[in-house]
Amino acid sequence: MGMLYEMLVNTFNSNGEVQKSSKALDVDYIDTMVHGFFASPEYWVNTTTGEIVKDKPVDTANYRHIEAVEAGKCLASYILGGDASLIGNPTYNANSTNYTAKKYHEFVNDMPRVGAVSWTVTKGAETEYQYKKDFNVAKTPEWAEKITGVPASKIRELANMYTDPEQHPIFNEWAGGTQKQLNGSIQLWAITALMAITKTFGLSGETFGGAWATINSRGPVADTDSNNYIDFSSINVGNAGVRSISDKSVNSISCKEWFNGIKIAFKDYLTPERGYTGENIPDWNMNNRYYSNDGGVKSLVMFEKNPSNPDELATEVLDGKTYYKVKRDENGNPIYSGIRMILNAGGAIMVNQHMNSNDLTAMYKAIPALNSEEGGGYTNADSLCLVTFDLFMSPTARYMDYVLPAVSQLEAVGREAFGGQSNSMYRPPVVEPLGDALDSWTMTYKAWVAQSQLGEFTYEGRTTSGIGAAPSNYTGNTSFKPIRNYYDAEVDKATANPSSKYYGMTRDEVYGAQFTPAKNNDEYICTSYYETRGTTTSWFRGDSDTSEGVRNDISKVGQIRQNLDNYLNGDKTLPFVFTTSNSVQNYFDGTTNQPYSLAHDNSTRPEMSGKFQIYNGRVQYDYEHAFEMYHGWLPAENRGQENRDAEGDLKVYPIPMYFNFEDCFKESYNGFNNVDSATGEAKAGKNAAFFAGTGKDKPLTMSTTHDRFRVHSTHDENPLLRELNHRTIGGGWASGNDWKEYCIVPERQTEGSAAAYESPMISSAIYNKNRETASWHEIWINTQDAEERGITDGMLCRVENPIGKVRVIARVTDRCIPGHLNLHQGGWYDPNTDGVDDGGNANTLIASTPSRYDHGNAQQSAYVIIKPEKEFNI
Amino acid sequence: MAIEKIQYAFYFDQTRCMSCNSCTVACKDWNQVEPGPVAWRKQFTYEKDGGFFPLSMGCNHCEEPACKNVCPYNAISKTDDGIVYVNRDLCQGALSCITACPFAKPQIAGDKQEPNALESWKVQHPMQKCDMCKDRLDKGEKPACVQSCVGRALDFGTKDYILSTYPGAVQLNPSDFPYAYVNNTNETKPSFYVKKKTSISITKASSNYVK
Known part of the structure; x- marks a missing residue:
C-alpha cells in the first residue's frame, strides 16, 4: 500500500493532471486494463468489440453489465485515506487520452477518479478495529514503515523500481509462505494488484508465482523441445489414494477444513464430560457444530438423490430459493456426514503440521477410538478412522488408528x-x-x-x-x-x-x-499470472463461461501484452481488443474459477470486467454465498457464509486492504469487547488483557518459516539434524546434547490416562531431567526485544498466547526484526505435564482461525508473549 | 631424490554459504562421529558490525601446526600431503593441543557421545579432529564436507590448485576473520583460503517502528 501511495503522488500534479516519468503509473494503461483502482461508472461492454455504453442495451445478448466502482470504494481512495487532494483531485475529463477515460467522462461529466472513503463503519470513531480507524489515514510509506519496520525510503525505492520500465521484468516467486498467513489470500490479492497496476505481467520472466489453489500453475519458462x-x-x-465410489449424497470440500469436518461429524462427543472444553479455541462456542462459519463445513450433511437421475441431488424450495434436499433421520434432524476417515499419505498433518495441535489432540481424545467398544471397531463406517504413513513415529502417528510404514x-x-x-x-x-x-x-x-x-x-x-x-x-x-x-x-x-x-x-x-x-529469447513468450481463486483476473483456461478460449490459455498472456503495448503506443481512440497472434478472441467474458454452488439465483452476482479486477464485487458475493445450495438444513440467516465482523461490518471487502495484525489476533483470540445480547452491555473479551500488555508483557508477532535443517517436521527427531537447532541452557549455538537417540518414548507413558496432558516427553534430549544437559529448540528474537524482557542468548524461555504455550531457548540476533519472533516450523509437539509444549512445535501457538476470504491455513501467524522460563521444574 | 611434498588445503566462499550445515552433518556421518557436541567441522554464522558472516571450518591443517609441536606424545604428525593427522592410539590426553590451536579444533568427546573406547586407545577419549577424509582422498574423492556442499561454497585441493583457481581468496588471518580465532592468534599458516564477504549491513529497523 505504501508503494502504491508513492506511485500515486508521482503520477498526478497538484492540479490532478497526469505526469509522465519513470516514477509514475501509466494511467492510459490502467484505464484500459485495470478495473477498480480508480472509480468507474456502471457500464455495459460489448463482448466482441469492447465498446462500452452507459445504458442497458435493448438487446443484451452481446453485452455484459459491469458494476460501478464508487469513488470512495476504489483502491486509490483507500490508499489516499480518501483525500483526493493529495493527488490534485483528478478526474476523467476532456483532456483524457484513452478510449475508456473519454467514455467515462461522456457518461459522467468530469467524473472524479477518487473520493472520500465510503466503507461503512457501524460504530464510527468507537470502533475497536485499527484498520477501520485507518480508513481515513493516507497509506504513506511512513505509515507502512510503522507496521512493517521496513524504512520508508526503502519502500519508495521499491515503488520506483516497479514503475520504471527499465527495471522490468519483475519476478515474484513462491507465495506459499505469504498465503499461509492470517490474511494470506488478501495479501496475495494485494500483491497481484500491485503487479497488475504497475503493468508487471506478460513479459518473459515476469510473473507472480507459487500460490496454492491456483490453476494452471506454470513457471515462466517452458522447454518446447x-x-x-x-x-x-x-x-x-x-498422489496415492484409493478412489471411493462417489454416490453424490455428500459434498466434498476444501481439504484445509478437515478438522472442522471432524467437529461437525462428532460434535456430540466434544463435551466437557468427555474432556473436550474447546479451551484452545478462545471463540469456540460449545453449542456450535462447526467453527468459523465455513460454508464448506456447513455443507457436510447428507442429501437426497434425484430419484430419476442418481447423478444429481434432489432439490427443495425454501423461502423462495432452491436448495439441495437434506436427508433427515426419523426425528427430522439432518444426518451429519462430516469427515470420518483421513488417509494421510505424507507429512505429519493431523497433529504436528496443522494449526492448534492442542485442540486437535483434545478432539481426538474425546472422540471414541476406532478400535474401542464405543467406537464400534473397524467395521463401523460411522466412526472416526485415521490412517497415516509415517517414518519416524511422529506425534501424529501417536493419535492414529493405523500407522503404515x-x-x-x-x-x-x-x-x-x-x-x-x-x-x-x-x-x-x-x-x-x-x-x-x-x-x-x-x-x-x-x-x-x-x-x-x-x-x-x-x-x-x-x-x-x-x-x-x-x-x-x-x-x-x-x-x-x-x-x-x-x-x-x-x-x-x-x-x-x-x-x-x-x-x-x-x-x-x-x-x-x-x-x-530451456531459456527463451522471446520477450513476450509464455508467462503466467497467478492469483488465488480468481481474485484479480479471469484469464485462465477453463474459466470461461463460454468455451476454452485462446485468451484463456495462459501461455497466450504474453501475446496479449504485446498487443497491448502496440495499442498503448497508438492513439487509443478505439477500445482495446484482446487478440493473439494466431487467432482473435474478443470476448470480455471472464468469470472466476470455481463458482461453487452458490444460491440458485445468481442474477445479482457481479460480472467480471475482463480487465484486472482490483475491485472485484464477485469476491465478496462468492464469499457470502459459498456452498449456499447445501445449507437448507440451517435457519435462513445461517445459510451461506456470514460476512460480518464483531461490529457488524464487512469481513471480506471487494478490494484488497491491509487488515491490522492486532485486529486479526483479537478476532482469533477473543480479545475484542463482546456485547451481551441480554443486557446490551459490552464486556471485555476473555483475552482482552493479553493485548493490553506493555513493556516486557507486550505481545510480539511470530512467524514460522522453514528450518534449513529439516523439511517441515520430518527429521526433527533425527539427532544429527536436531542438534543443529537445539541448544542447552546457556550453551552456544548448536550446543544440543544429542546422542544417537531417535524419538524414544520414555516409561512415563501411561495407558488410558485421562489427564489433559498425559503425553510423556517424547524427546529424550529434553526428558533428561538434568537441566544442565537437556536441550530445547531455539527461537529467534531481536537484541532490542530481548533486552527489554531480560532475555539473554541461550536462556530458557516460555512463549505463550491464548492458544498454547511452548518452551524454547532464545537466540538473540539482529537478523530477526524488532517486534517479531521466528520459531522454525516443525518441532515435534511434546506437551509436558504442565501443559507447556517442550517440543517447540510452532502450531501449538497457532489459532484454528482460518485465513480471511479463502478459509485456508493460517500457520504463519501468531501473536505471543515471550519471557524467561521460571516455572520449569518437571 | 626426495619426493616433493604437497600441501592440501580447503577453500571457502563466504558469499555462497547459506548456513545449511550440510558440511557439518556429512562430516559426522562419513567419519562416524556420533551426534553430540564434538564436530570435526562446524558451520557458524558470526554477527559483527551489523553484518553476518558464515564460516564453515574444521582443522585447517596448518603448515606450522601449533598442536603438533606441543604434543608430548608425538600423537600428531604432518603427512606428505600436508595433512595434520592425529594417531588416536598415541594420545594420552595431555590436552596441550587443545589450548595451542587458535581455532579450538582438536576436541575430546564425552562418554555419551563416545561410549565405546577402542582397545588400542590409551585413554577413554583420545583427541579427535578432521583428517581431510584421508580414506576418501586415497580413492580420489574429495572430503565429505566439500562433496556435500549444497551451495558449492567449499572446495579442496593442493595449495597451488586453490591459489590458482581462486586468486581472490585470502589465507585465514586474525584481522579479516577475528571470529575464527577463538583460542589465540598464533601464526600457524592455516591451509584455509577464504573468499571474503564484504560487509552487508542488516537493514536496521527504523527507530519509528511501533512497539
Whole structure:
C-alpha cells in the first residue's frame, strides 16, 4: 500500500493532471486494463468489440453489465485515506487520452477518479478495529514503515523500481509462505494488484508465482523441445489414494477444513464430560457444530438423490430459493456426514503440521477410538478412522488408528517436474526400503488388490477404477511390478532409440543427464499470472463461461501484452481488443474459477470486467454465498457464509486492504469487547488483557518459516539434524546434547490416562531431567526485544498466547526484526505435564482461525508473549 | 631424490554459504562421529558490525601446526600431503593441543557421545579432529564436507590448485576473520583460503517502528 501511495503522488500534479516519468503509473494503461483502482461508472461492454455504453442495451445478448466502482470504494481512495487532494483531485475529463477515460467522462461529466472513503463503519470513531480507524489515514510509506519496520525510503525505492520500465521484468516467486498467513489470500490479492497496476505481467520472466489453489500453475519458462525429455506419459502417476465410489449424497470440500469436518461429524462427543472444553479455541462456542462459519463445513450433511437421475441431488424450495434436499433421520434432524476417515499419505498433518495441535489432540481424545467398544471397531463406517504413513513415529502417528510404514525420500521413486515443465524427470530409489516400508504407489496397488478381493468396485450401480491417481499400468493389472520397472522400461526404450538424445547411454548416465529447462529469447513468450481463486483476473483456461478460449490459455498472456503495448503506443481512440497472434478472441467474458454452488439465483452476482479486477464485487458475493445450495438444513440467516465482523461490518471487502495484525489476533483470540445480547452491555473479551500488555508483557508477532535443517517436521527427531537447532541452557549455538537417540518414548507413558496432558516427553534430549544437559529448540528474537524482557542468548524461555504455550531457548540476533519472533516450523509437539509444549512445535501457538476470504491455513501467524522460563521444574 | 611434498588445503566462499550445515552433518556421518557436541567441522554464522558472516571450518591443517609441536606424545604428525593427522592410539590426553590451536579444533568427546573406547586407545577419549577424509582422498574423492556442499561454497585441493583457481581468496588471518580465532592468534599458516564477504549491513529497523 505504501508503494502504491508513492506511485500515486508521482503520477498526478497538484492540479490532478497526469505526469509522465519513470516514477509514475501509466494511467492510459490502467484505464484500459485495470478495473477498480480508480472509480468507474456502471457500464455495459460489448463482448466482441469492447465498446462500452452507459445504458442497458435493448438487446443484451452481446453485452455484459459491469458494476460501478464508487469513488470512495476504489483502491486509490483507500490508499489516499480518501483525500483526493493529495493527488490534485483528478478526474476523467476532456483532456483524457484513452478510449475508456473519454467514455467515462461522456457518461459522467468530469467524473472524479477518487473520493472520500465510503466503507461503512457501524460504530464510527468507537470502533475497536485499527484498520477501520485507518480508513481515513493516507497509506504513506511512513505509515507502512510503522507496521512493517521496513524504512520508508526503502519502500519508495521499491515503488520506483516497479514503475520504471527499465527495471522490468519483475519476478515474484513462491507465495506459499505469504498465503499461509492470517490474511494470506488478501495479501496475495494485494500483491497481484500491485503487479497488475504497475503493468508487471506478460513479459518473459515476469510473473507472480507459487500460490496454492491456483490453476494452471506454470513457471515462466517452458522447454518446447520434446527431445529433451524421456516420455513418461504412459506412467500416469499422482498422489496415492484409493478412489471411493462417489454416490453424490455428500459434498466434498476444501481439504484445509478437515478438522472442522471432524467437529461437525462428532460434535456430540466434544463435551466437557468427555474432556473436550474447546479451551484452545478462545471463540469456540460449545453449542456450535462447526467453527468459523465455513460454508464448506456447513455443507457436510447428507442429501437426497434425484430419484430419476442418481447423478444429481434432489432439490427443495425454501423461502423462495432452491436448495439441495437434506436427508433427515426419523426425528427430522439432518444426518451429519462430516469427515470420518483421513488417509494421510505424507507429512505429519493431523497433529504436528496443522494449526492448534492442542485442540486437535483434545478432539481426538474425546472422540471414541476406532478400535474401542464405543467406537464400534473397524467395521463401523460411522466412526472416526485415521490412517497415516509415517517414518519416524511422529506425534501424529501417536493419535492414529493405523500407522503404515512409509519409505524415506531416498527409498522412494522420485518423479519431479521443474521450471514449469509438464514433463517429468525420474530418479530411481537410492537404497532399498527397510522392513515392511512401501512406497505410496505400491501401497496403493496393494489396497486396490484388497478392494478387488472384497468386491468393492460397485455400489448401487456405480463402479470405481479402484485406484485414484495411481500408475495407469497398475490399474487392472494383477501381476505386480514395482513402479520403477515401468520407468526403467521407458529409459531403456530411449537408450535404444537412435533418434533420442539418450541413445547409447547407460541407465545411470540417463538419470544424470535429464533435461534442465530451456531459456527463451522471446520477450513476450509464455508467462503466467497467478492469483488465488480468481481474485484479480479471469484469464485462465477453463474459466470461461463460454468455451476454452485462446485468451484463456495462459501461455497466450504474453501475446496479449504485446498487443497491448502496440495499442498503448497508438492513439487509443478505439477500445482495446484482446487478440493473439494466431487467432482473435474478443470476448470480455471472464468469470472466476470455481463458482461453487452458490444460491440458485445468481442474477445479482457481479460480472467480471475482463480487465484486472482490483475491485472485484464477485469476491465478496462468492464469499457470502459459498456452498449456499447445501445449507437448507440451517435457519435462513445461517445459510451461506456470514460476512460480518464483531461490529457488524464487512469481513471480506471487494478490494484488497491491509487488515491490522492486532485486529486479526483479537478476532482469533477473543480479545475484542463482546456485547451481551441480554443486557446490551459490552464486556471485555476473555483475552482482552493479553493485548493490553506493555513493556516486557507486550505481545510480539511470530512467524514460522522453514528450518534449513529439516523439511517441515520430518527429521526433527533425527539427532544429527536436531542438534543443529537445539541448544542447552546457556550453551552456544548448536550446543544440543544429542546422542544417537531417535524419538524414544520414555516409561512415563501411561495407558488410558485421562489427564489433559498425559503425553510423556517424547524427546529424550529434553526428558533428561538434568537441566544442565537437556536441550530445547531455539527461537529467534531481536537484541532490542530481548533486552527489554531480560532475555539473554541461550536462556530458557516460555512463549505463550491464548492458544498454547511452548518452551524454547532464545537466540538473540539482529537478523530477526524488532517486534517479531521466528520459531522454525516443525518441532515435534511434546506437551509436558504442565501443559507447556517442550517440543517447540510452532502450531501449538497457532489459532484454528482460518485465513480471511479463502478459509485456508493460517500457520504463519501468531501473536505471543515471550519471557524467561521460571516455572520449569518437571 | 626426495619426493616433493604437497600441501592440501580447503577453500571457502563466504558469499555462497547459506548456513545449511550440510558440511557439518556429512562430516559426522562419513567419519562416524556420533551426534553430540564434538564436530570435526562446524558451520557458524558470526554477527559483527551489523553484518553476518558464515564460516564453515574444521582443522585447517596448518603448515606450522601449533598442536603438533606441543604434543608430548608425538600423537600428531604432518603427512606428505600436508595433512595434520592425529594417531588416536598415541594420545594420552595431555590436552596441550587443545589450548595451542587458535581455532579450538582438536576436541575430546564425552562418554555419551563416545561410549565405546577402542582397545588400542590409551585413554577413554583420545583427541579427535578432521583428517581431510584421508580414506576418501586415497580413492580420489574429495572430503565429505566439500562433496556435500549444497551451495558449492567449499572446495579442496593442493595449495597451488586453490591459489590458482581462486586468486581472490585470502589465507585465514586474525584481522579479516577475528571470529575464527577463538583460542589465540598464533601464526600457524592455516591451509584455509577464504573468499571474503564484504560487509552487508542488516537493514536496521527504523527507530519509528511501533512497539
